[in-house]
Amino acid sequence: MKMKKFMMSIALAGALLVAPTVSEATVKMGDRGASVTELQQTLASKGHNSSSNVDGVFGPMTLRAVQSYQLAHRISSPAGNFYGVAGPATLSSLGLSASSSSSSSSNSTAVAGASTSSSSSGIISTARSQIGTPYVWGGTTPRGFDCSGFVQYTFAQNGKSTPRTVAQMWSAGTRVSSPSVGDLVFFETRRGPSHVGIYLGGNQFIHAGASTGVTISNMGSSYWSNAYLGAKRL
Structure with a gap:
């Protein structure tokens, strides 16, 4: 009888361990x-x-x-x-x-042909959670970001280290012909690679804009399409 109760206790404990929790x-x-x-x-x-x-x-x-x-x-x-x-x-x-x-x-990764790995999903989730954070030159925390600081913070929260500046990220990344979700997209807003964001899929990217703070923009707009340099994967 004692053995039966013991086995039932083990089964109950196992059920509690696998049950979904908040x-x-x-x-x-x-x-x-x-x-x-x-x-x-x-x-x-x-x-x-x-x-x-x-x-x-x-x-x-x-x-x-x-x-x-x-x-x-x-x-x-x-x-x-x-x-x-x-x-x-x-x-x-x-x-x-x-x-x-x-x-x-x-819906952040439900895009045809886009990467849906857990790594990119985590990066996108972290990035989206910072929408509305103000732009701060040299900022690397949720108190305020510049564009590369935002990317560095987002990747770091998901266990990935990145260089600090846009130019360094551009040099370190592997060129891809077409970006997937979680890849970095680069723009030439002044000479050379000078702005970076994270590709969301559907021609959209999330970034820390100087006039907008962290926001989502369309790469097909006249401004961003003319400034687009290319995509890289870290």
Whole structure:
């Protein structure tokens, strides 16, 4: 009898170890679906989101709402790695479960022909979480970035080291004829490689612009298409 109880205890412990928990849940910039809608509704009920911004799309307004809630509840701050990402601590504080958040789907890598490796997904997730961060010359933290500082920080958060300057990144990278998600795209805004961003797919890239801060831009626009130098992979 004692042996039977012992075996049942082991089985129960094993089940608990493999059961999904809220710590596995993350809702972030670019996600869509019921989990985002629930997040938006809950933030609105707590006064951190507009009731008109409940559309199931995690965009800039939802990002600001999450950041507002995190600051108010001291969950994260602009210096935190997950500022603007509704991770385990934020979801738990809001009373949201892992099961609802696990159904979210990201559109950041759902592009035909684009790389969908876990490495690039992590890089894109980190990059998107910094949308709205101001531009600061020489900046390398979420308090403010310049273009290469933003790339360096984003890659470092995913275990990859990069050179510090745009020119050094250009020299260190391997040239690719067509960028995949997570590759670096370079531009000549003054003589030589002088601006860098991270390719998102769909002809879009995320970067720290001098006049915009961290934002997403279209490489097909007249300005960026004329300044485009090429793509490289680190």
